[in-house]
Amino acid sequence: xxxxxxxxxxxxxxxxxxxxxxxxxxxxxxxxxxxxxxxxxxxxxxxxxxxxxxxxxxxxxxxxxxxxxxxxxxxxxxxxxxxxxxxxxxxxxxxxxxxxxxxxxxxxxxxxxxxxxxxxxxxxxxxxxxxxxxxxxxxxxxxxxxxxxxxxxxxxxxxxxxxxxxxxxxxxxxxxxxxxxxxxxxxxxxxxxxxxxxxxxxxxxxxxxxxxxxxxxxxxxxxxxxxxxxxxxxxxxxxxxxxxxxxxxxxxxxxxxxxxxxxxxxxxxxxxxxxxxxxxxxxxxxxxxxxxxxxxxxxxxxxxxxxxxxxxxxxxxxxxxxxxxxxxxxxxxxxxxxxxxxxxxxxxxxxxxxxxxxxxxxxxxxxxxxxxxxxxxxxxxxxxxxxxxxxxxxxxxxxxxxxxxxxxxxxxxxxxxxxxxxxxxxxxxxxxxxxxxxxxxxxxxxxxxxxxxxxxxxxxxxxxxxxx
Ligand code: BGP
Numbered sequence: 348x349x350x351x352x353x354x355x356x357x358x359x360x361x362x363x364x365x366x367x368x369x370x371x372x373x374x375x376x377x378x379x380x381x382x383x384x385x386x387x388x389x390x391x392x393x394x395x396x397x398x399x400x401x402x403x404x405x406x407x408x409x410x411x412x413x414x415x416x417x418x419x420x421x422x423x424x425x426x427x428x429x430x431x432x433x434x435x436x437x438x439x440x441x442x443x444x445x446x447x448x449x450x451x452x453x454x455x456x457x458x459x460x461x462x463x464x465x466x467x468x469x470x471x472x473x474x475x476x477x478x479x480x481x482x483x484x485x486x487x488x489x490x491x492x493x494x495x496x497x498x499x500x501x502x503x504x505x506x507x508x509x510x511x512x513x514x515x516x517x518x519x520x521x522x523x524x525x526x527x528x529x530x531x532x533x534x535x536x537x538x539x540x541x542x543x544x545x546x547x548x549x550x551x552x553x554x555x556x557x558x559x560x561x562x563x564x565x566x567x568x569x570x571x572x573x574x575x576x577x578x579x580x581x582x583x584x585x586x587x588x589x590x591x592x593x594x595x596x597x598x599x600x601x602x603x604x605x606x607x608x609x610x611x612x613x614x615x616x617x618x619x620x621x622x623x624x625x626x627x628x629x630x631x632x633x634x635x636x637x638x639x640x641x642x643x644x645x646x647x648x649x650x651x652x653x654x655x656x657x658x659x660x661x662x663x664x665x666x667x668x669x670x671x672x673x674x675x676x677x678x679x680x681x682x683x684x685x686x687x688x689x690x691x692x693x694x695x696x697x698x699x700x701x702x703x704x705x706x707x708x709x710x711x712x713x714x715x716x717x718x719x720x721x722x723x724x725x726x727x728x729x730x731x732x733x734x735x736x737x738x739x740x741x742x743x744x745x746x747x748x749x750x751x752x753x754x755x756x757x758x759x760x761x762x763x764x765x766x767x768x769x770x771x772x773x774x775x776x777x778x779x780x781x782x783x784x785x786x787x788x789x790x791x792x793x794x795x796x797x798x799x800x801x802x803x804x805x806x807x808x809x810x811x812x813x814x815x
Pocket of ligand 1: 644
């Protein structure tokens with residue numbers, strides 16, 4: 348039986364837009380999601396888990412169930428309703444109160460500055476394709492460091508740059524719903540990495556006591572048939588576009604020659620390019636060695652087969668197993684028919700992929716300082732029966748991934764914590780309210796919380812540190 352270190356953080360993750368609700372309350376500015384979801388008429392960001400009002404209950408539950416960490420994010424448009432300029436004092440006060448409540452319950456807050464929620468005014472202005480918005484983000488970050496710098500020990504600049512850029516421009520999953528625009532995808536990833544680097548440099552100038560990191564979604568790409576050279580190349584290309592591009596920018600600043608070449612060739616096959624502006628590389632290179640930690644979000648791995656056809660996608664946003672389709676021109680097609688269990692949303696449950704990813708970072712980027720697993724968890728249609736929720740598959744999922752993490756620690760990886768996505772059930776961007784992840788079940792009508800079987804399991808884990 349494996350055991351986690353004594354000082355290891357066992358936390359739960361949330362994000363402002365997915366948890367808080369209160370999207371139009373107390374002077375909060377709009378985000379693109381407000382308009383987009385209203386137009387789609389499927390579900391909205393209200394009420395989410397009403398964390399804006401219920402956070403004392405969630406923090407009390409966290410403490411009672413043995414959690415010693417929480418991921419929260421600061422909604423940029425609660426502080427700057429337009430993204431810049433006028434400040435909203437009620438928004439500023441809210442996060443002071445929330446952070447204080449975390450400390451009161453001995454639950455360490457890890458605070459993200461951007462979790463998919465650019466203010467609408469800036470979003471309409473091009474979001475991170477517009478370089479002026481890089482400046483606005485850095486000003487927002489500086490404001491937060493000055494305002495909350497003595498209360499927050501762990502900062503995160505961006506959550507999942509890849510998901511933002513791919514969701515917006517490649518997969519048509521996030522507003523503005525564009526597809527197969529991989530030039531825009533790479534440009535926006537690059538610009539967000541520059542914004543990240545500049546925020547890190549600002550933070551380090553201020554000489555505060557805390558640490559700063561970034562979170563990437565890092566899911567391994569394997570060849571569908573490892574014997575087939577074409578599948579190996581397909582997996583390598585997809586891995587480079589999704590993982591290596593961001594890891595190189597994060598830890599090296601510049602791209603390795605191979606990464607650079609693959610990105611350029613995939614873009615040129617799609618008749619696209621992207622621009623690196625004067626000064627970008629210097630800032631990225633200066634920030635890389637200053638990074639205190641990398642957060643890894645890991646849910647699944649991907650098996651890629653050689654593909655010659657045109658771009659084609661079907662997103663499984665309803666939990667109808669077997670409906671996912673991802674085929675990318677010049678890269679490859681994702682396969683799902685391996686002997687690997689998957690969730691109703693076709694996410695392959697593969698803890699080995701997390702092990703491989705952690706060990707790869709240790710090997711390929713030896714200047715990393717420490718790692719946190721900042722999201723991992725299982726989307727599941729939980730059954731609520733007489734006030735109890737038996738989510739044994741989720742327990743098995745968490746257990747498998749924690750065992751993989753413990754193994755990497757035994758082999759020398761510096762992994763210091765795990766945040767389950769999600770602390771309580773929250774709103775899911777592309778799936779609404781029927782894809783649940785929480786330790787605590789949320790009745791979205793009454794906003795009552797109910798501990799699931801997994802919450803009791805997590806509690807004994809936090810007491811014994813034994814993964815059993
Ligand atoms: C990550 C995001 C989270 C969360 C999670 C689950 O990519 O950082 O915000 O949404 O994925 O995703 P989903 O809700 O689509 O199942």
